[in-house]
Amino acid sequence: MSEHWYDRNGKPCYEVLKADGKSMRDTNLSDARKLGLVPSVTTVLDVLNKPALTTWKIEQGIMAALTLPRLTDEPESAWLKRVREDSGQQAKDAADEGTRIHDAIERDFKGLVVDERYRPHVAGVRKHLAELFPHVNDWVSEKSFCHPYGYGGKVDLHSPSTGIVVDFKGKDGDFTDGKKLAYDQHYQLAAYQSGLCPLSNAVCANVFFSRTHPGKVSSHIWTVKDMYEGWHIFQAALNLWKAIKKYDPSIQAKAA
Numbered sequence: 001m002s003e004h005w006y007d008r009n010g011k012p013c014y015e016v017l018k019a020d021g022k023s024m025r026d027t028n029l030s031d032a033r034k035l036g037l038v039p040s041v042t043t044v045l046d047v048l049n050k051p052a053l054t055t056w057k058i059e060q061g062i063m064a065a066l067t068l069p070r071l072t073d074e075p076e077s078a079w080l081k082r083v084r085e086d087s088g089q090q091a092k093d094a095a096d097e098g099t100r101i102h103d104a105i106e107r108d109f110k111g112l113v114v115d116e117r118y119r120p121h122v123a124g125v126r127k128h129l130a131e132l133f134p135h136v137n138d139w140v141s142e143k144s145f146c147h148p149y150g151y152g153g154k155v156d157l158h159s160p161s162t163g164i165v166v167d168f169k170g171k172d173g174d175f176t177d178g179k180k181l182a183y184d185q186h187y188q189l190a191a192y193q194s195g196l197c198p199l200s201n202a203v204c205a206n207v208f209f210s211r212t213h214p215g216k217v218s219s220h221i222w223t224v225k226d227m228y229e230g231w232h233i234f235q236a237a238l239n240l241w242k243a244i245k246k247y248d249p250s251i252q253a254k255a256a
Contacts, residue, residue: 002014002026002027003026003027003028003029003039003040003043003046004027004039004040004042004043005027005031005032005037005038005039005040005043005152006037006038006040006144006145006146006152006153007035007036007037007038007146008036008038008146009146010144010145010146010152011144012144012154013027013035013037014026014027015027016031016035029245029247032247032249033247036249037249038146038147038150038151038152038249039150039151039152039241039249040151040152040153040154041151041152041153041188041191041192041195041234042153042188043241044151044191044234044237044238044241045187045188045234045237047237047240047241047244048184048187048237050183050184051183052183052184057087057091060087060090060091061083061084061087063087063090064083064084064086064087064090065083067086068082068083068086094170094172094211095170097170097211098169098170098211100115100118101118101121101170101209101211102156102168102170104118104119104121104122105118105121105122105125105141105156105168105209106141106142106156108122108126109139109141109157110141110142118214120214120215121209121210121214121215123215124209124214124215124216124217125168125207125209125217127217128207128217128218128219129166129207132205132207132219132221133159133162133164133205136159136161136162136164138159138160138161139157139158139159139166140157140158140159140160141156141157142154142155142156143155143158143196145195145196146195147191147194147195148250149235149238149250150238150242150248150249150250151191151195151238151249152195153191153192153195155167155192155195155196156168158192158193158196158197160196160197162200162202163193163197163200163201163202164200164202164203164204164205165189165192165193165196165197165202165204165205166204166205166206166207167185167188167189167192167204167205167206167207168206168207168208168209169185169206169207169208169209170208170209170210170211171208171209171210171211171218172210172211172212173210173212173213174210174212174213174216175208175210175216175217175218181206181208181218181220182206182220182222184233185206185220185222186204186222186226186227186229186230187230187233187234187237188230188234189204189205189206189222189227189230190204190227190228190229190230190231190233190234191230191231191234191238192204193227193231194231194234201224202224202227203221203222203223203224203227204221204222204226204227205219205220205221205222206219206220206222207219208220
């Protein structure tokens, strides 16, 4: 997964021009140092261990190994490479479908035409949000920002009047298996909330849409107390990121 970066005005700067002056490539830390860019919330949080994600990746690898037969006389190293590629492809396919659904939700909130295939997903999310926050009618989709502390981001959905921030995530299944959905996403939500609605004292939510069962939706509400906890943890992660990368965009901002 490539890193994401933002300029001082909160504008995404995910790609830069290659040396040939004709094509683009992913922005990296070296570019950020030169251009004074800030890392995204998710880029910062990559410094933390994510047990749920690690477990999921392990399970994908196990499933690939169980379903991918070893060829006759195939060296173990070659088979393991195929297993890794197969498990990675499954993850990519799931992520790509999640991105398409996510884009459909964004388009709907922006009043744009939505692909017919994803109308049930969008309708399910809309209905669920109306049940969670019946009095909110000023949702803003995909707003980006740059925080003075030296990080940025683009927020799935937020309500300027209440300070509520919502992040969408895709999952397989219909949410009836009883598995826990939310673990440490309040770190991310708190960083977003501080970037767009500082000191709002508002709850936030993760809304999970099913990639495999159109219209099935679940959610987790994070309390105000949870958000304060998430903000403290994110700040610690941000300081750790700056120390590891030896790059502090907030210092450059003060000096500018």
